[in-house]
Amino acid sequence: MVASPIAWRLSTVASIHDETPTVRSFGLRVPDWAGHRPGQHVDLRLTAADGYSVERSYSIASEPERSGEIELTVERIEDGEVSPFLHEVVVPGDQIEIRGPIGGYFVWEAALGGPLFLVAGGSGVVPLMAMLRHRALVGRSTAAALLFSSRHFEEIIYREELDRLASAGDGTSVIHTLTRSQPAGWDGYTRRIDERMLDESLAPLGASARSYICGPTALVETAANALVRLGLPPDRIRTERFGPSGS
Amino acid sequence: MRVPARFEGGDEVLDGNAIAGALAVVFGSEMTEVPERCAHCGTVSLLAELRAYIRAPGTVLRCPACNGVVLRIVETDEATYVDARGAAYLRFERR
Numbered sequence: 001m002v003a004s005p006i007a008w009r010l011s012t013v014a015s016i017h018d019e020t021p022t023v024r025s026f027g028l029r030v031p032d033w034a035g036h037r038p039g040q041h042v043d044l045r046l047t048a049a050d051g052y053s054v055e056r057s058y059s060i061a062s063e064p065e066r067s068g069e070i071e072l073t074v075e076r077i078e079d080g081e082v083s084p085f086l087h088e089v090v091v092p093g094d095q096i097e098i099r100g101p102i103g104g105y106f107v108w109e110a111a112l113g114g115p116l117f118l119v120a121g122g123s124g125v126v127p128l129m130a131m132l133r134h135r136a137l138v139g140r141s142t143a144a145a146l147l148f149s150s151r152h153f154e155e156i157i158y159r160e161e162l163d164r165l166a167s168a169g170d171g172t173s174v175i176h177t178l179t180r181s182q183p184a185g186w187d188g189y190t191r192r193i194d195e196r197m198l199d200e201s202l203a204p205l206g207a208s209a210r211s212y213i214c215g216p217t218a219l220v221e222t223a224a225n226a227l228v229r230l231g232l233p234p235d236r237i238r239t240e241r242f243g244p245s246g247s
Numbered sequence: 248m249r250v251p252a253r254f255e256g257g258d259e260v261l262d263g264n265a266i267a268g269a270l271a272v273v274f275g276s277e278m279t280e281v282p283e284r285c286a287h288c289g290t291v292s293l294l295a296e297l298r299a300y301i302r303a304p305g306t307v308l309r310c311p312a313c314n315g316v317v318l319r320i321v322e323t324d325e326a327t328y329v330d331a332r333g334a335a336y337l338r339f340e341r342r
Binding site for chain 1: 261272275280295
């Protein structure tokens with residue numbers, strides 16, 4: 001029997017690995033997981049001994065094809081209540097309450113087709129990674145591009161995996177911009193995402209692309225408004241706002 | 248009172264997609280692709296597209312076009328209150 005997506009249930013932490021100095025991924029085994037769609041999230045609940053509980057939502061980073069577990073990628077927020085606990089206290093074998101999968105709006109599946117244009121700021125890349133991983137397995141006929149804004153080179157989440165996806169020769173391109181500092185010899189963009197950058201990144205895909213934008217509100221508003229001006233149909237632009245302000 | 252915060256350290260303004268879990272609990276099903284018509288300006292939006300203010304007492308969802316309040320959700324220990332007077336309608340597809 002598949003559990004209801006809105007019922008809380010216990011997952012077990014199966015694996016933990018670092019993505020960047022402040023971002024960590026957690027593999028969770030969830031009994032009776034009904035499967036998810038790329039872009040969906042789960043709610044996670046921590047409850048203290050005195051009954052105080054706090055909920056947060058985290059996008060699912062793994063593709064639906066990965067069986068037996070889901071992966072969450074969590075940025076450590078210094079003054080947060082949940083992410084420092086996940087980063088500092090949780091170890092494999094621990095049990096964590098989750099509910100989900102949640103959300104049908106910010107979802108892309110191979111059957112929807114493309115081309116697929118993804119725009120991310122910081123940890124906004126997480127739900128888009130689920131889409132790219134899903135595409136790499138079952139949607140390679142859909143051309144895809146990811147425009148990804150990070151502050152520093154060391155903060156690029158999934159950097160090596162994105163390099164591999166981009167060099168696979170199957171129609172995926174990854175375009176980075178580093179807004180705060182760049183390593184020597186950096187030949188990518190060095191500014192915040194703007195209309196010209198979006199235009200240049202979108203050009204190979206054309207104005208019929210399906211677009212998914214995830215990041216801080218300012219980035220999402222800038223990108224969504226620019227894509228409308230560039231001729232993308234508004235109903236093909238899906239947005240998810242979150243994250244620390246400023247990049 | 249529980250705060251259905253989507254992300255830690257996040258912006259003050261999120262969107263309806265960010266609180267999809269809380270909406271699903273209140274309404275009993277996935278709500279992000281449900282259209283509503285704003286009672287203030289008449290704009291039709293998906294619930295996912297509404298602006299979500301989660302730092303207020305409860306959760307306030309506002310129209311992305313006119314910023315009028317569409318839905319207010321307040322949870323107490325005993326019950327959940329939904330103030331929907333800012334929505335002319337919610338439209339549920341017959342399945």
